[in-house]
Amino acid sequence: MYQTLIVRYGEISLKGKNRYKFEDSLVRNIRYALHELAHGRIRKAFGRIYVDIQHDNWGTIVQRLSTVFGITSISPVLHCSLTMEAIEQSTLTLMEQSQGKTFKVSTKRANKRFPIDSMTVSRELGAHVLNHFPQLTVDVHHPDINLQIELRDNGAYLFNSTIPGSGGMPVGSSNKGLLLLSGGIDSPVAGYLTMKRGVTLEGLHFYSYPFTNERSKDKVIELTRILAGYAAQGKLKLWVAYFTEIQKALEKNPYSGLKITLMRRMMLRIAHTLAEREGALALITGDSLGQVASQTMESISTINAVTNMPIFRPLISMDKQEIIDIARRIQTYETSILPHEDCCTVFVPKNPATRPRLEQALEAESHLDIPGLVEEAISRTESLIVSHKIDFL
Amino acid sequence: MHTYLDNSATTPMLTAVLEAMSPYWQTKFANPSSPHHLGVVVESTLNQCRQILAQLLDVKAEEIYFTAGGTEANNLALQGLARAYGRAGHMITSPTEHDSVLQVAHFLEQDLGWDITYLSVDRLGRVNLEELRNAITPRTKIISIMMVNNEIGTIQPIAEIGSIIKEVNQVRQDKIVFHVDAIQSLGRLPFTIHALNIDMLSISGHKIFGPKGSALLFVRRGIQISPVIFGGGQERTLRSGTENIPAIVGLTKACQIVLQSQHKNIIELTQKRDSLLEGLAEIPGITFNSHRTGAPHIVNLQFAGLRGEVLVHFLEQRGVFVSMGAACTARKQSISHVLQAVGLTPEEASSSLRISLSSITTMEEIAYAIKVMQTTVTELRAIYH
Numbered sequence: 001m002y003q004t005l006i007v008r009y010g011e012i013s014l015k016g017k018n019r020y021k022f023e024d025s026l027v028r029n030i031r032y033a034l035h036e037l038a039h040g041r042i043r044k045a046f047g048r049i050y051v052d053i054q055h056d057n058w059g060t061i062v063q064r065l066s067t068v069f070g071i072t073s074i075s076p077v078l079h080c081s082l083t084m085e086a087i088e089q090s091t092l093t094l095m096e097q098s099q100g101k102t103f104k105v106s107t108k109r110a111n112k113r114f115p116i117d118s119m120t121v122s123r124e125l126g127a128h129v130l131n132h133f134p135q136l137t138v139d140v141h142h143p144d145i146n147l148q149i150e151l152r153d154n155g156a157y158l159f160n161s162t163i164p165g166s167g168g169m170p171v172g173s174s175n176k177g178l179l180l181l182s183g184g185i186d187s188p189v190a191g192y193l194t195m196k197r198g199v200t201l202e203g204l205h206f207y208s209y210p211f212t213n214e215r216s217k218d219k220v221i222e223l224t225r226i227l228a229g230y231a232a233q234g235k236l237k238l239w240v241a242y243f244t245e246i247q248k249a250l251e252k253n254p255y256s257g258l259k260i261t262l263m264r265r266m267m268l269r270i271a272h273t274l275a276e277r278e279g280a281l282a283l284i285t286g287d288s289l290g291q292v293a294s295q296t297m298e299s300i301s302t303i304n305a306v307t308n309m310p311i312f313r314p315l316i317s318m319d320k321q322e323i324i325d326i327a328r329r330i331q332t333y334e335t336s337i338l339p340h341e342d343c344c345t346v347f348v349p350k351n352p353a354t355r356p357r358l359e360q361a362l363e364a365e366s367h368l369d370i371p372g373l374v375e376e377a378i379s380r381t382e383s384l385i386v387s388h389k390i391d392f393l
Numbered sequence: 394m395h396t397y398l399d400n401s402a403t404t405p406m407l408t409a410v411l412e413a414m415s416p417y418w419q420t421k422f423a424n425p426s427s428p429h430h431l432g433v434v435v436e437s438t439l440n441q442c443r444q445i446l447a448q449l450l451d452v453k454a455e456e457i458y459f460t461a462g463g464t465e466a467n468n469l470a471l472q473g474l475a476r477a478y479g480r481a482g483h484m485i486t487s488p489t490e491h492d493s494v495l496q497v498a499h500f501l502e503q504d505l506g507w508d509i510t511y512l513s514v515d516r517l518g519r520v521n522l523e524e525l526r527n528a529i530t531p532r533t534k535i536i537s538i539m540m541v542n543n544e545i546g547t548i549q550p551i552a553e554i555g556s557i558i559k560e561v562n563q564v565r566q567d568k569i570v571f572h573v574d575a576i577q578s579l580g581r582l583p584f585t586i587h588a589l590n591i592d593m594l595s596i597s598g599h600k601i602f603g604p605k606g607s608a609l610l611f612v613r614r615g616i617q618i619s620p621v622i623f624g625g626g627q628e629r630t631l632r633s634g635t636e637n638i639p640a641i642v643g644l645t646k647a648c649q650i651v652l653q654s655q656h657k658n659i660i661e662l663t664q665k666r667d668s669l670l671e672g673l674a675e676i677p678g679i680t681f682n683s684h685r686t687g688a689p690h691i692v693n694l695q696f697a698g699l700r701g702e703v704l705v706h707f708l709e710q711r712g713v714f715v716s717m718g719a720a721c722t723a724r725k726q727s728i729s730h731v732l733q734a735v736g737l738t739p740e741e742a743s744s745s746l747r748i749s750l751s752s753i754t755t756m757e758e759i760a761y762a763i764k765v766m767q768t769t770v771t772e773l774r775a776i777y778h
Contacts, residue, residue, distance in 0.1 A: 059588075214433040222440065334455050390441050390448075393413050393646050 001097060002058050002076035004040075006157065007049040007065060010072040010167065018173075023049075025170035025198075025232075026070045032233055033064045046110070046152065062163055067230060069196050070173070071165030075148075078158045082114055087121070087156050088128050091147065094158050095129055095136075100144020102137050103129060107149045114151045121149065166196065172232040174198035177312065178271055178280040181205050181238070183220045183340065186286030186315055188227055188332040189323050193314040194284050195230050202280065203227075203236060204271055206243040216340040221386055226332050228388035235387050241270050242380035246373050255364035256349045260294045261356040262364055264303040269374050272307040274381065282310045288323065289316050293352040302358045395712030396758035400600075401543050401577060401691055401749035402716055406643070407602040413646040414604065417639040425636055426627070435638055442645040449652050450611065452586055458610045458628045459641050463576045463597030464493035465621075466610040467537075469632065470572045470593045471497040473618035474535055481506035482534030487520050488512075488734040489547070491574060491719070494537050495730070508532070517684050518547030518735050526557050529569070536571050541578035544718045544731040544747055545683045546691030548582060555590030570616055576600055576608075580651030580752075581659065581688050592616050596648070598640065602751075603647030607640035651752070658752040662689040665750055665759050672763030676770050682732060682745055692748045693718075695737070699773055701746050707773060711765045715748045 009026060023044055030042060030049060039061055040052025051061065058076050065074050078094055080086040095103070105126045107118035116124075125147070126138060136145075150157040179191040181203040195201050205220045221238065228236040246266050250259055271283050287295045294303065304311060315323055327333035353360075397405070417438070423431035425439045440454075447454040460466045471494065475482070486498055488511045501507035510528045512520040520538060529536075536558060538549050551573060562568045572593040578584065580601050586594055593616065598607030612618060612631075624633025651658065666689045673679060673694060682693040696704060701717040708715060718729040732742035748762070 213428065214430055215436070218433060218437055218440075331453075334453075390444050392438070392441050393445065393642070393649060 001078070001093065002053050003079045004053060004077050004157070005051040005058065005061065005065070006075045006077055006159070007051060007071055008073045008075075008165075009047075009049070009070050022070070022170060022173050025173040026068075029068050029070070029170050029172070029232055030065065033068050034061060037061055037064065066163060066165055068170075069166050069168040069198070069230065070170035072167055073165050074163045075159040075161060080156050080158070082111070082151065082156055084116070084121075084124070087149065087158070088125065090156070090158050091125050091128060091149075092132055094147065094160055095133060095145070098145040098147075098160050101135070102139035102143045103145035103147060104138060104140045104143040105129070105147045105149065107151065109151045111151050111153050118151075121151070125149065168196035169198035171195050171198060171230065172200050174200065175282075176200045176202060176278070176280040177282045177284050178239075178275040178278070179203050179284040180267060180271055180286075181220055181223065182286070183216055183223065183336065184286070185320075185327050185333065185336040186288060186291075186323055188223045188286075188336060189326045189330070190284055190286040190312075190314050191227050192230060192326070192330050192332075194312055195227070199282075199284075201227070201231060201236060201284075202278065203238040204274060205238060205240050206267055206270070207240050208243045208247045211244065211247055213340065215338075219335060219338055219340050221384070222335050223332055224386040225388055225390075226330070226335065228386050230330070231388070234389060235385055237383055238386050239274060239381055239383050241274070242377050242382075243267075245376055249368055249373060253364060253367060255360070257351055257353040258356055258360060258364050259349045260352045261299060261302055261361055262368075264294055264299075265306045265361060265365070266370075266373065266377075268303060268306050268311075269370070270377050270381075272309050273374060273378055275309060282312050283307070284312045284314070286315055286323075287313045288318055288320070291320065293354045296354050298355040298357070299353075302356045302361050305358055305361075394758075394761050395714070396754070396762050397714045398748045398750060398754065398758075398762055399714050399716045400751035400754070401747065402719075403599045403605070404602045404751050405753075406599075406604060407647065407650060407753075409650060410603055410643050410646045414639040414643045417642055421638070425638065426625070439636055439638060439641060442641050445645050446609065446648055449648050450586060452611055453614060455629070456611055456614055458612060458631050459636060459644075460608045460610055460632055461606050461634075461637065461640075463491075463574070463595055463600070463608045465632075466595035466597070466608045467491070467493040467572075467574055468497055469610050469621050470595060470612070470618070471501070471535060471537060472621050473631070474570055474572075474593070474616070475501055475505060475507065476619035476621070477617040478534055481508075483508045483510065483530055483532040484535040484537065485510045485512065485525065485528050485533060486535075486537045487514055487539070487549070489514055489518050489542050489544075489731045490537065490539055491543060491576070494539070494574060498537075514547075514734055516735055517686070518542050518545050518549075518731070520549060520554075522550060522553050522557065525554060526561075529557075529561055531565075531567075533569050534567070536569055537574070538572075539574040539577070540584065541575075541582055541688040541691075542731060543577045544691070544729060545693045545735065546577075546687030546689075547684075548578075548687055551584070551589050551591070559590045577691075578688065579648070580655055581662065581690050583655060583659070586611060593618075598644035598647055601647045601651045602753075604640050604643040606637060607644035607647075609644065654752070659689055662750060662752060665754055665756060666690065666692060668756065669748065669750070669759050669763065672759070673766065676767055678770075678774075680741075682735065682737065690750045692750075693732075693745060694748075695741050695745045696770060697744060698777060699744050699770070701744055704746060704769065704773065707769050708765060711769065713762050713765045715746050715762075717743075717745065718747050 040054045078090045080090040105122040107121040109118040177199040181187045224238045423435045425436035443454045498509045502509045570592045573591045576597045592613045594611040599605045678697040680695045728742045
């Protein structure tokens with residue numbers, strides 16, 4: 001029934017000279033999100049994007065669009081010519097498909113050459129609806145059906161539903177960030193939330209095979225694949241850092257209570273070096289304040305001391321349940337809770353230090369060849385491009 | 394020439410399906426639960442198959458459970474739900490369901506003390522929505538209705554049934570679970586599981602050019618069912634037994650093929666079916682048991698005064714392979730319960746044939762089948778006259 005979707009975007013229309021760049025990113029991402037679906041023209045106009053519908057698949061299209069960052073809302077609309085007869089007819093078509101007992105009509109007249117003012121249009125259409133649907137009543141405050149009409153240069157647009165989008169900014173409209181991806185619940189959510197702010201994401205996983213098993217890596221690849229669904233072109237790069245030698249060195253180290261602190265410091269050093277080499281401007285972690293021993297303020301401070309690169313921690317103030325809710329929504333949760341060991345769970349000491357001081361960490365590290373270990377891990381790091389779409393068959 | 398027109402019984406495997414399966418017998422043969430690399434590789438295949446099917450069916454991967462056949466999927470759905478429920482409830486179904494639903498209903502009634510309501514069906518095999526609504530009681534737990542009937546191609550009003558159940562469930566603590574056997578409809582009738590408010594749905598591979606022994610049951614997240622087969626806890630404990638990876642790969646490939654070309658296939662199937670109907674209509678003394686509003690791959694018709702079984706054997710001598718109805722029914726040599734349920738007399742039912750097409754049936758084969766049937770019927774009528 002619907003002919004077009006109005007796709008609205010919020011913040012990006014405010015960004016001055018960068019506006020066109022943002023809009024182009026958004027249109028590109030929309031095209032990609034819909035590339036497997038039948039649809040008509042996609043065009044920018046009046047600070048919105050219009051997606052023409054060709055078949056009866058607007059529901060599927062709306063569903064795909066609702067995961068594209070930068071979109072604030074979507075309305076399926078009927079489009080007709082700028083005559084009262086045509087508008088009245090479309091109004092009836094729309095009302096026939098609507099469910100409810102009360103309604104209201106609101107009109108926006110962007111095209112001031114249309115001879116009838118918006119109040120009159122609303123009133124006349126309201127009367128028209130009442131004539132044809134005598135069981136309906138008007139309720140201007142809490143209507144079941146909110147019929148909206150926009151009168152524009154190229155015709156009238158009618159709609160009665162507005163579906164919320166994901167918000168945020170188009171992926172690819174901001175710089176590159178490197179996400180430390182463990183395989184747990186938190187880090188994929190952190191990655192998702194930074195992508196929501198337009199960041200071009202790359203993942204970094206620390207792989208300690210044969211201390212951990214191949215399934216733990218497969219799990220991270222699967223999480224990356226799910227996240228790639230929100231990325232530009234449905235693809236994400238994943239770096240798999242060789243962490244085995246570092247694990248061995250840390251196991252031998254006598255400061256067992258500091259093991260996690262030292263491991264995290266090693267991870268950040270590797271991430272920092274890789275990010276600099278690859279042109280990423282920030283590191284992203286799933287830290288949530290106080291959640292585990294390595295995420296107390298003392299721990300974060302001691303761990304953070306190895307790098308001056310900004311570290312984004314979008315989950316810092318969130319409770320576990322809030323994080324789980326997002327993980328479920330973005331569909332990473334089920335994979336995250338698969339019971340495979342990762343480097344953090346295999347090597348976790350019985351009593352990890354919750355208040356590790358920097359001097360202690362430095363003392364412990366004085367027994368280690370830090371530059372050598374970092375260099376070895378980086379040189380044996382591999383990358384793969386993970387595609388959201390599965391096409392192994 | 395020969396033409397296979399018994400595709401509702403089973404379909405041949407497509408070469409592409411066979412090829413997709415072939416590495417998983419000898420090369421990637423490991424047990425997906427094994428800890429080593431070979432197992433990991435196969436486990437990854439299993440996960441990918443589940444993901445692909447989830448995308449194709451527009452459901453979540455963790456809502457898919459692989460079984461060893463459509464019959465098992467229906468059993469797992471209904472017995473599994475009854476076991477999880479733990480007390481005798483009430484089930485509503487139709488008399489034209491497949492035996493893998495009807496026999497479970499019978500078991501629930503005889504052994505577990507359930508009450509079963511069999512809705513009446515009209516001449517075309519459709520259930521009555523008002524009757525269904527009135528049949529619902531506070532004890533109703535399961536409603537199981539097939540999407541497309543395997544003998545006469547009836548398309549049941551699944552969307553309407555789903556809406557009624559959804560409406561009823563809104564004011565109930567103990568929700569009714571809606572199970573749909575979609576084994577005959579996949580690839581022949583587009584559907585969206587969530588839009589239809591379906592809670593459990595069965596699909597089988599060998600009806601869509603996939604391997605025998607491959608099937609899946611969709612179970613909406615939140616629906617509690619118990620296993621029917623116990624063991625090593627595969628399929629998240631709902632279906633123990635080492636996963637049949639070749640079959641699962643074959644099922645996935647087959648679903649991919651039929652769903653991606655579904656639109657085109659349905660248009661072509663309808664053309665083939667219509668041309669068959671047109672040709673058969675010229676044979677004197679026939680009555681159609683199926684209807685144009687049904688699924689596009691099934692034609693069921695009576696030949697007054699002839700026995701369906703005799704006709705099947707005369708036709709096979711000339712290379713036209715059809716059946717009297719469900720293959721399982723034929724084995725028992727009983728009269729089709731479906732045809733009786735839609736009001737046919739035993740004589741009418743036993744003079745009926747089912748002709749079922751597939752997307753690889755050609756127009757030439759249809760033309761040939763029409764010609765053979767015309768001459769065979771004339772010949773047989775001359776004998777019996």
